[in-house]
């Protein structure tokens with residue numbers, strides 16, 4: 001195979017199943033840490049930058065204001081620990097490499113929480129979502145736009161948080177999505193999202209941090225653009241991607 005020349009590598013690959021990581025820690029560290037170091041070394045040898053996507057789960061969730069890049073990472077799960085180890089391995093290889101932490105990602109390419117709750121609310125009057133876990137939803141198309149200035153050769157490496165602005169619970173997130181769908185003219189059976197407690201979800205194996213909203217202040221300074229509030233991003237997605245797709249499928 002011919003070696004590939006490139007200026008920047010953006011690594012999105014990861015073992016993201018939080019509960020599987022808890023029961024398969026060797027696999028988690030292999031994919032989320034050791035493989036990241038291999039990519040970082042390849043980039044370094046080629047004089048390229050590695051931009052590595054990481055997670056809000058590096059934090060313990062004890063804070064009650066958006067986490068900044070200066071906050072100490074103290075993961076409470078194997079997934080979080082393996083991702084933090086990957087961050088550290090990468091940044092030790094070159095000061096030009098960049099870790100970009102994201103949270104609660106949604107977008108048109110792959111179904112996520114938002115598609116699940118909207119689809120449930122189409123069919124059921126009763127819809128529920130966790131009401132005691134807080135973070136910030138992040139639209140993939142916004143993330144891609146915001147990432148662009150970070151690709152610049154001139155930018156220093158390190159860590160940057162990339163998320164839409166604000167914070168919410170899963171319940172508030174789901175409720176807003178349903179409101180947007182109804183406002184876009186979609187007939188929703190379920191109109192009110194009832195709260196669930198995280199402690200009641202017995203199927204969870206790994207511990208999840210309660211609060212992981214990310215501050216995007218550094219990102220705004222580096223890229224010169226502030227992310228829009230999560231509510232606007234969710235409305236854009238529901239109105240311009242989810243609802244038209246639903247109509248096109250004839251449901």
Ligand SMILES: NC(=O)c1ccc[n+]([C@@H]2O[C@H](COP(=O)([O-])OP(=O)(O)OC[C@H]3O[C@@H](n4cnc5c(N)ncnc54)[C@H](OP(=O)(O)O)[C@@H]3O)[C@@H](O)[C@H]2O)c1
Nearest residue numbers: 012013014015016017031053054055056083102103104105
């Ligand atoms: N989704 C979120 O809400 C969220 C939140 C915080 C951080 N993140 C971070 O964002 C990044 C992307 O997450 P995602 O939600 O898009 O995850 P995802 O849907 O699970 O996608 C992960 C990707 O990694 C690939 N992959 C896994 N193991 C691999 C291996 N051994 N070799 C090669 N490729 C492998 C998968 O390939 P296959 O499809 O072939 O399996 C998949 O394309 C990750 O770094 C994650 O930690 C995501």
